[in-house]
Amino acid sequence: MGLRMTSQEPKFFLDSAQDVVNYIAEWKRQKGPLRIDKHLKLERANRNVNDRDCDYVLTTATVKTLQWPPKWDAKHQNHVLRINSTDLDDEPVALLFVIDFENFKIVVFNWLA
Numbered sequence: 001m002g003l004r005m006t007s008q009e010p011k012f013f014l015d016s017a018q019d020v021v022n023y024i025a026e027w028k029r030q031k032g033p034l035r036i037d038k039h040l041k042l043e044r045a046n047r048n049v050n051d052r053d054c055d056y057v058l059t060t061a062t063v064k065t066l067q068w069p070p071k072w073d074a075k076h077q078n079h080v081l082r083i084n085s086t087d088l089d090d091e092p093v094a095l096l097f098v099i100d101f102e103n104f105k106i107v108v109f110n111w112l113a
Contacts, residue, residue: 009072009074012069012070012079013099013101016063016068017063017066017068018063020061020066020068020081020099021061021062021063021066023099024058024059024061024106025059027104027106028055028058028059030104032104032105032106033103033104033105033106034051034054034055034058034105034106034107034108035105035106035107035108036049036050036051036054036107036108036109037107037108037109037110039109040108040109040110040111049108049111052088053087053088053093053111054095054097054108054111056087056088057083057085057086057087057093057095058083058095058097058106058108060085061083061085065083065084065085066081066082066083067081067082067083067084070082078098079098079099080096080097080098081096081097081098081099082094082095082096082097083095083097087113091113092113093111093112093113094110094111094112094113095108095110095111095112096108096109096110096111096112097109
């Protein structure tokens with residue numbers, strides 16, 4: 001049975017910004033996989049995004065830096081989360097990512113500096 005595409009937004013798996021922050025902390029504690037989308041790595045290489053930067057922004061997220069609720073992306077059928085923070089060089093950044101709950105993975109797909 002395949003996935004059914006729908007523009008109707010399903011309920012997000014977590015109930016609050018605090019739940020997302022706690023999930024990220026547990027993901028970090030268990031050394032969950034992080035993937036930087038190839039579009040960001042290749043087509044936007046000038047942004048110089050690496051795993052270390054992404055890990056830092058993700059693991060320093062708080063309920064104040066995490067945009068809540070996540071935005072539903074009907075085209076890609078996922079909830080997009082955004083963290084407004086600073087990178088390792090203390091420069092402002094917005095990190096856009098999705099959580100792949102099934103594989104306990106975080107996928108970063110945009111880095112707005």
